[in-house]
Each structure stands twice: as structure tokens, then as C-alpha cells.
Amino acid sequence: MLSYYVNNDAYVIVIVLDNDVVVVVVVVVVEVVVVVVEVVVVVVVVVVVVVVVVVEVVVVVVVVVVVVVVVVVVVVVVEVVVVEVVVVVVVVVVVVVVVVVVVVVVVVVVVVVVVVVVVVVVSSIVVVVVVVVVVVVVVVVVVVVVVVVVVAVVVVVVVVVVVVVVVVVVVVVVVVVVVVVVVVVVVVVVVVVVVE
Numbered sequence: 785m786l787s788y789y790v791n792n793d794a795y796v797i798v799i800v801l802d803n804d805v806v807v808v809v810v811v812v813v814v815e816v817v818v819v820v821v822e823v824v825v826v827v828v829v830v831v832v833v834v835v836v837v838v839v840e841v842v843v844v845v846v847v848v849v850v851v852v853v854v855v856v857v858v859v860v861v862v863e864v865v866v867v868e869v870v871v872v873v874v875v876v877v878v879v880v881v882v883v884v885v886v887v888v889v890v891v892v893v894v895v896v897v898v899v900v901v902v903v904v905v906v907s908s909i910v911v912v913v914v915v916v917v918v919v920v921v922v923v924v925v926v927v928v929v930v931v932v933v934v935v936a937v938v939v940v941v942v943v944v945v946v947v948v949v950v951v952v953v954v955v956v957v958v959v960v961v962v963v964v965v966v967v968v969v970v971v972v973v974v975v976v977v978v979v980e
Contacts, residue, residue: 840971847967851960858956862949869945873938880934887926895919 895916902915 836974840974843970844967847963851963854959854963855956858952858959862952865948865952866945869941869948873941873945876937876941877934880930880937884927884930884934887930888923891919891923891926895923 898915898919899912902912
């Protein structure tokens with residue numbers, strides 16, 4: 785004979801064989817099932833939170849690496865630019881100095897030749913003095929002009945170097961700020977989603 789009944793805690797099947805009664809519990813308490821479901825839900829939530837945290841950490845690490853790489857690249861570029869500009873300045877200064885020396889030597893030679901010619905041809909002290917004064921004035925003017933040009937070139941090059949460095953630094957700062965803001969926004973969004 786086979787029969788069953790339901791009490792408050794479980795479904796039970798009663799089997800009667802040869803007047804011996806055997807009771808078999810088929811389903812344990814419904815509360816146990818609920819507890820199991822709750823445990824499963826908690827495990828799933830924990831797994832999701834762990835995955836989200838791992839993703840956030842990975843994102844932060846990637847962002848930090850990108851920022852470091854960008855900063856290093858920018859620093860290297862700035863160093864290269866500064867070195868190139870310094871080389872250009874040195875070359876320009878050397879060239880200008882050489883030109884000044886050549887001009888001064890040429891003018892001196894011309895003065896000597898003119899003085900000798902005047903002395904030989906005219907043999908007048910007044911004429912010689914006038915010629916010497918004129919030549920000296922010309923030499924002074926030439927030297928002053930060359931010096932002014934050299935200073936102007938050096939100033940322009942220095943200004944260009946400063947502008948380039950400032951622009952590069954500003955670009956680096958902007959890139960770093962943008963990356964940091966993006967990371968913060970991503971982390972906040974992920975946290976909000978997880979909390980919800």
C-alpha cells in the first residue's frame with residue numbers, strides 16, 4: 785500500500801509493506817530551499833562584485849601605465865627638442881662670431897691698405913687722419929650691427945625654446961588631467977551600477 789501526506793515541514797511518502805510501515809521523507813523543509821536560493825544569490829552577487837573590482841583595478845592600472853608612457857614620451861620629446869634648439873643656437877652663435885671676426889679682419893686690412901695708399905699718394909696728415917677716422921667709424925658700425933644681429937638671433941631662439949617647452953608641458957598636463965577624469969568617471973559609473 786502506498787500513500788502520502790503533507791505536514792508543515794515536508795512532503796512525506798508512506799509505504800506500507802506486510803503491515804510494516806516505512807516512512808520516507810521526499811522533500812525537506814521549504815525553508816531549506818529558500819536558504820539555498822539565498823546562498824546562491826549571495827554567491828552570484830559576490831562573484832559579480834569581485835569581477836567588477838578586478839575590472840576597476842585593471843582599468844586603473846592600464847590608465848596609470850598609459851599616463852606614465854605619455855609623460856615619458858613627452859619628456860623625451862621635450863629633451864630632444866631642447867637639445868636640438870641648443871645645438872642650433874650654438875651653431876648660429878659660432879657662425880655669427882666667425883662672420884664678425886672675418887668682417888673685422890677685412891675692414892682692418894682695408895683700413896691699412898687705404899692708409900698706406902693715402903700716405904704714399906697724398907702724404908698729407910689731415911687726409912690720413914680723416915681716412916683713419918672714417919674707417920674706424922665704419923668698423924665700429926659694422927661690429928655693432930653684427931653684435932645686435934647675434935643678440936637678436938639668440939633671443940629669438942631662446943623665446944622659441946621656451947614657447948615649445950611651455951606648449952609641450954601644457955599638452956602633457958591636459959592629457960594627464962583628461963585621462964584621470966576619464967578614469968574617475970569610469971570608476972564612479974561602475975560603482976554606481978554595482979551598488980544599484
